Amino acid sequence: MSIKVCVFDDHRRVRDAMSALLKGTPGFEWGGGFPNAENVVKDVEKADPDVVLMDIEMPGLSGIDAVKMLHAKFPDVRIIMQTSFDEDRKIFYSICYGANGYLLKNTPPHQVLEAIKEVYEGGAPMTPSIARRVVELFRSAAMEKPMAEKDYQLSDREFEVLQLLAKGKSYKLIGEALFISAETVHSHVKKIYDKLQVASKTEAVAKALQENLIS
Amino acid sequence: MSIKVCVFDDHRRVRDAMSALLKGTPGFEWGGGFPNAENVVKDVEKADPDVVLMDIEMPGLSGIDAVKMLHAKFPDVRIIMQTSFDEDRKIFYSICYGANGYLLKNTPPHQVLEAIKEVYEGGAPMTPSIARRVVELFRSAAMEKPMAEKDYQLSDREFEVLQLLAKGKSYKLIGEALFISAETVHSHVKKIYDKLQVASKTEAVAKALQENLIS
DNA sequence: TGGTCAATAACCCGGTCGGGGGATTTCAAG
């Protein structure tokens, strides 16, 4: 069983080179080359490849949109993105939308073949700098939950008041909910502002929500 | 300037091999080998290496805990984890706690050197299967955020106003920020309340933050 | 026993907000 590969790239030279490379290497099969992604779904449906090499920069439909559609329609087809420079945002979008790997365009032929094999076997070939970015985002995402959680030394009562403020309740309603006078609520609120270093209900609630003081 | 490398591994053979390899290769420097991580902080403080190779499985203090402490104390030291098989959980923890790369133990010497150089230059060397797992977790984590995201049909201008409301600004200040009159802000706010089904700045901001309408 | 602190409460006052009107301009879609 050989790995069938399609190539989407607006440069004829690239397509021809890949065609020659794949046809000349046992274990690989040429699934066709396309200069744009306008008909990416139809093209892939017809060729039924195992792996798609997709240029991230193409005239017309961008490689990113192509990945999005492709992954939605054919989740089993593995996709490797190719571009000439590390462009953060695009790569992240590609990966999020379903690309499995990422190669620089000047990657030598034998490494391209290796990457194709890797991605076919379930790996995620990518340059170290991309890997780094992904790891760091991943880390910050994972660490996000139990974040800093600064301690503003709010008392229990103050947390109760804060929670009700976030519900949009007025001093009077909070007072009724907690069985205290509205003026007392006023006092608590003033202390809260002092501790959180803010000057309005809105700021207090925004800060409290963003820093997970309340839910 | 050569890259100074420390090795933590309970197998003498591994340490000796790395010592010989590093000493025999220009551009690299041997920072010392340690059979366990009991004194990892002191050891690293003394040796002051650029890169640490850390066995994930060691008697006594585990490589993971070592990474945790090391990264907390010396955030600039790059860490590559080494183990004999892909063990998901441990790798993820290592990465979360601050490891920068991940190698299988049977990795050939020249690739180890390459990985050290990569990690030193800011990359994140790892096996394709790890990369794959990381990418997939990353993808699912990234997709998780834009939850429900109900559509309240807010106009662009209304989003701008909402964003500034969340900063605690008054109508007057919002007006100045957007170069419109405070009365116009008032109008926008009234429409926002209508669309979000709320009746105060606080409620609006709480809802917007909780449903990721704004950041 | 005196001091500190959280919780409660009250008063004042100027400024802001929320809700109700109405009005104009602009621009794109029908």
Added chain:
DNA sequence: CTTGAAATCCCCCGACCGGGTTATTGACCA
């Protein structure tokens, strides 16, 4: 060309908020 939605501006008014100050109670601690 008409219709409509968005954005802009204005007025009014009562209610609420924010900031200042002061005071009492009960716990806890030294």
